[in-house]
Amino acid sequence: MQNQIYKGGRDQEIIELFIQTFSDSEGKKEGLLIGELVRNLLDRTPPQDLRVFLSTEEEEVIGGVFFSRMRFENSATATWLLSPAAVQTRFQGMGVGQNLIRFAHDCLREAGAEMAVTYGDINFYSKVGYQPVTIDIVPSPQPLSYPEGWIAQSLRREKLLPISGRSFCVEAINDPVYW
Ligand SMILES: CC(C)(COP(=O)(O)OP(=O)(O)OC[C@H]1O[C@@H](n2cnc3c(N)ncnc32)[C@H](O)[C@@H]1OP(=O)(O)O)[C@@H](O)C(=O)NCCC(=O)NCCS
DSSP: OEEEEOOSSOHHHHHHHHHHHHHHHHOHHHHHHHHHHHHHHHHHSOGGGEEEEEEEETTEEEEEEEEEEEEESSOOOOEEEEEEEEEOGGGTTSSHHHHHHHHHHHHHHHTTOOEEEEESOHHHHGGGTOEEOOTTTSOOSSOOSOGGGEEEEESSSOOOOOOOSOEEOOGGGOSGGGO
């Protein structure tokens, strides 16, 4: 298993990984919805606002994680939103996801990132450092239908200080259906 920063040329394989993985875990409709999100992230996001990390096994993509830039009205904290993440169903539960996300955090940190945020299951994401936050600490770009899933971490081992005002995510994920 190898982790790498995605440099292009495998969009379709990545989209299919997300469709298949989410269809297996949450049904076909969710699989297609997440596949559309991934396609839009790849097609519509300015390169400076998107980082994609892949886990490969013998040249096959077995895992992927997307980070897109978040911005704040009142803060310059360099922040990346993790969403979505997937590990091929048959490779799940073997440490691939945690390993890939740690690799991604290291790469982002080296490039100056200060905070990572995501919206998901704390039972998994707490294993890679995420802690619940309220929107008074990190404002969400859209209203949250599941506030318990709003989680974040400093990539600088510092306490998160409250950020006031509005926040903004990239266009592809700025749709209430994902929040
Ligand atoms: C969530 C996911 C990315 C994790 O990757 P993975 O390689 O399977 O995870 P790892 O093997 O590194 O870690 C497994 C640990 O996380 C937990 N875990 C795995 N998937 C989980 C999930 N969907 N929800 C909660 N906990 C989960 C397991 O209990 C396991 O804990 P343990 O090590 O104490 O037994 C992967 O299972 C997946 O693609 N799931 C379907 C799609 C999804 O839910 N994506 C995340 C939302 S964006």
